Amino acid sequence: MAEDVVEQSEKAFDVQKIRSEFLILSLKVNGKPLVYFDNAATTQKPREVISAIKDFYESENGNIHRGVHYLSEKATELYENAREEIKNFINAKSSKEIIFTRGTTESINLAATALCRGGMLKADDEVIISNMEHHSNIVPWQIICNEKGVRLKVIPVTDEGDLDLEAFKNLFTEKTKLVSVVHVSNTLGTINPVEEIVRIAHERGVPVLLDGAQAAAHVQIDVRKIGCDYYVFSGHKMFGPTGIGVFYGKEELLEKLPPYQGGGDMIKNVTFEKTTYDDLPAKFEAGTPNISGGVGLGAAVRFLNSLDRTAVAKYEDELLRYATEKLKVIEGLRIIGESKNKSSVISFVVDGVHPYDIGTLLDAKGIAIRTGHHCTQPTMERFGVSSTARASFALYNTFEEVDYFVDSLRKILKMLR
Ligand SMILES: Cc1ncc(COP(=O)(O)O)c(C=O)c1O
Numbered sequence: 001m002a003e004d005v006v007e008q009s010e011k012a013f014d015v016q017k018i019r020s021e022f023l024i025l026s027l028k029v030n031g032k033p034l035v036y037f038d039n040a041a042t043t044q045k046p047r048e049v050i051s052a053i054k055d056f057y058e059s060e061n062g063n064i065h066r067g068v069h070y071l072s073e074k075a076t077e078l079y080e081n082a083r084e085e086i087k088n089f090i091n092a093k094s095s096k097e098i099i100f101t102r103g104t105t106e107s108i109n110l111a112a113t114a115l116c117r118g119g120m121l122k123a124d125d126e127v128i129i130s131n132m133e134h135h136s137n138i139v140p141w142q143i144i145c146n147e148k149g150v151r152l153k154v155i156p157v158t159d160e161g162d163l164d165l166e167a168f169k170n171l172f173t174e175k176t177k178l179v180s181v182v183h184v185s186n187t188l189g190t191i192n193p194v195e196e197i198v199r200i201a202h203e204r205g206v207p208v209l210l211d212g213a214q215a216a217a218h219v220q221i222d223v224r225k226i227g228c229d230y231y232v233f234s235g236h237k238m239f240g241p242t243g244i245g246v247f248y249g250k251e252e253l254l255e256k257l258p259p260y261q262g263g264g265d266m267i268k269n270v271t272f273e274k275t276t277y278d279d280l281p282a283k284f285e286a287g288t289p290n291i292s293g294g295v296g297l298g299a300a301v302r303f304l305n306s307l308d309r310t311a312v313a314k315y316e317d318e319l320l321r322y323a324t325e326k327l328k329v330i331e332g333l334r335i336i337g338e339s340k341n342k343s344s345v346i347s348f349v350v351d352g353v354h355p356y357d358i359g360t361l362l363d364a365k366g367i368a369i370r371t372g373h374h375c376t377q378p379t380m381e382r383f384g385v386s387s388t389a390r391a392s393f394a395l396y397n398t399f400e401e402v403d404y405f406v407d408s409l410r411k412i413l414k415m416l417r
Contacts, residue, residue, distance in 0.1 A: 013311040019396045021046040021303075032366030035401045040186045040345050040392035041370050042236045043217055045300075049240060052299035056292045064291055065265055065282075079291050082298025083281070086246055089301045090231060091222040096251055096280035100289050103245035104213040105136040107232035108180070110247050110260040110284065111209055112140040115178065116148055118258045123149030125177040128206075130155035130163055131382050132185040135375040137211045141180065155181065157382055161188035161337035165196065172204045179206055183221075183231075184214035187376040187390070188337025189320075189345030191219065198227045207253070213237055217394060218316060218343050220309050229253055235293060240300030244293030247284070254280050261286040312395045319393045319402060320344040326406045330413065336383050344393035347374070353416050355389040361412040367405055 019025050022044045027034040036044060056078065062071030064079050080095075087095040101107045115121045127141050131154050144150050153171045156164045163181070179201045184191050194210055201208045207229035212221060216238035223231050230253070235244040249257070259266055259277055263286035268276040277283045323346055327333055332351035349355065359371035370390045373380045380386055391405065 013308055013315060013395075015315070015396065015398055018307075019398075021048070022396055023047065025396060029366040029368070030364050035367040035397075035405060037391040037393060037397065037401070037405060038368045038370050039217070039394035039397075040214060040237070040374075040390065042242070043239045043394050044396070045241065045296075046239055046303050048303050049296050049299045053241060053292050053296045056295045060295075061292075063288055075291055078298070079289070079294045082294045082301075085298045085301045089221070089305070090246075090248060091224050092248055093224065094251055097248055097254065099247040099249070099254075099281045099284040100294055101232075101245045101247050102243055102290070103234035103236070104134075104211060104232050105140075105234075105245075107245055107247035108136055108209070108211065109140045111180075111230055111232070111249075112144050114257040114260050114284075116144045116150070118256065120257075121148065121150050121177055124151065124175055126151045126153055126173060126175045128153045128155060128168070128171050128176060128179045128181075128201075130181045131157040132161070132163070132188055132190060132376065132379050133180075133182055134186055134211065134213065135377070136213075137180055137182060138378070151175075154378075157188075157379070161185070161190045161339045162341075163190075163192055163197075165193070165200070168197070169200060172201075172206065176204065176206050178209060180209040180211070182211040182214070184212070184219065184343045184345075185337065185376075185379075186214045186345065186392075187347050187374045187379050187388070188339065189342040189347070189392075190337060190339040191215075191341045191343050193341075194226050194228065202227065214343060214345070217304075218313065220313075223248055235297040235300060238300055239303055241290075241293045241296040244290045244297050246297075251280065254284070257284075259283050259286065263287045265289075307395070316344040316393060316395060319397060319399065320346070322399055323391065323393070323402045323406070326402065327409075330406075330410065332413075332417075336385065336388050345390065346392070347388040347390045349385050349388050350413060353413060355387045357416060358389045358409065358412060361415070362405070362408060365404075365408045367408060369405075 024044050060074050062075040064076040083095045083098045087098050155168045198208045209230035210228045212231050212233040216233040229250050231248040233246055236242040266278050266282050266286040268278050334349050336347040355371040372387045
């Protein structure tokens with residue numbers, strides 16, 4: 001055990017104190033203490049988030065924006081405060097730029113639908129994505145390709161798991177209307193050079209959407225520094241609840257986009273002849289939203305803001321490096337995704353052993369990892385595998401857990417081979 005590493009980084013922020021905020025981490029699974037290494041799928045929730053949701057339903061619940069009574073006003077205030085907190089969290093210019101959605105997937109569907117509807121994407125126009133996208137940044141574009149004749153182009157990925165930026169530059173034509181790429185890959189762990197990507201695209205007059213689903217919990221997001229035009233993420237991957245996420249867009253672009261869905265709460269005036277839409281952000285939020293989800297996401301932002309994010313990032317990076325070194329020396333084990341700039345995700349395969357068997361046998365030891373294609377089948381194909389085992393760490397994981405995971409994996413592999 002690298003005692004010096006543990007001491008050094010656990011001092012920077014108190015991991016045991018953080019763990020005490022997550023009651024689920026003291027769970028026993030199959031008679032063993034839970035080791036939760038499936039954070040890229042969803043993170044656990046701190047007390048603060050759970051309390052915010054509980055308090056909301058116990059003493060603050062009402063429908064927002066419409067009422068004159070106490071509870072409606074209270075719920076509206078909490079929901080709109082959360083929007084303001086999220087605006088600050090990603091350094092947006094205005095809370096009008098923060099649209100609540102169900103999550104990353106819905107945010108990208110919103111973008112694809114509205115851009116098409118608004119005529120910003122038409123037949124023969126091209127959208128550039130990459131070979132490390134989650135299906136949610138592929139399929140919504142494919143749907144509009146099929147419906148409208150839009151075309152997709154794909155940035156290749158190198159053997160290390162980086163975007164090939166020279167190839168990226170060569171993909172642009174006068175038909176390119178959008179670049180939509182992932183900030184942090186959920187399979188390879190690569191942290192993409194988003195500022196450079198935006199610069200390259202903007203030099204060619206093309207707007208950029210970034211999928212920040214895996215970034216929000218690990219990287220400090222500054223949409224104005226990055227310069228992106230749209231940024232999307234999910235609450236549940238950053239210690240918030242499921243069913244809530246964010247679609248950020250620059251105000252001037254959102255003003256030009258038509259609505260995604262129609263219904264209540266997004267209108268100024270409705271007659272059978274014509275409807276006028278409400279101002280931002282309401283224009284994009286039809287119907288009663290996930291109010292408690294918004295409030296819970298606000299609490300998740302407060303939780304993250306209460307931490308030294310630089311110390312957290314350093315700690316997670318040390319966990320990643322520690323686990324990588326220990327896994328790399330296991331015979332027949334190959335790590336998929338070895339970018340120099342990586343988030344705390346390790347995908348791996350082992351010669352002659354199915355990832356599913358690894359996942360199942362680790363579960364018997366209380367260890368939660370993910371196995372499969374991780375909703376990135378084209379990435380799997382690129383690396384010549386059909387599935388991987390994936391361990392993904394969060395700020396509450398420890399070096400001791402990594403030791404237990406690697407020891408357990410070694411025992412399992414001895415049994416299976
Ligand atoms: C990189 C990436 N993009 C998009 C998504 C989709 O997120 P959600 O299912 O919360 O909409 C995920 C989820 O795993 C992801 O990892």
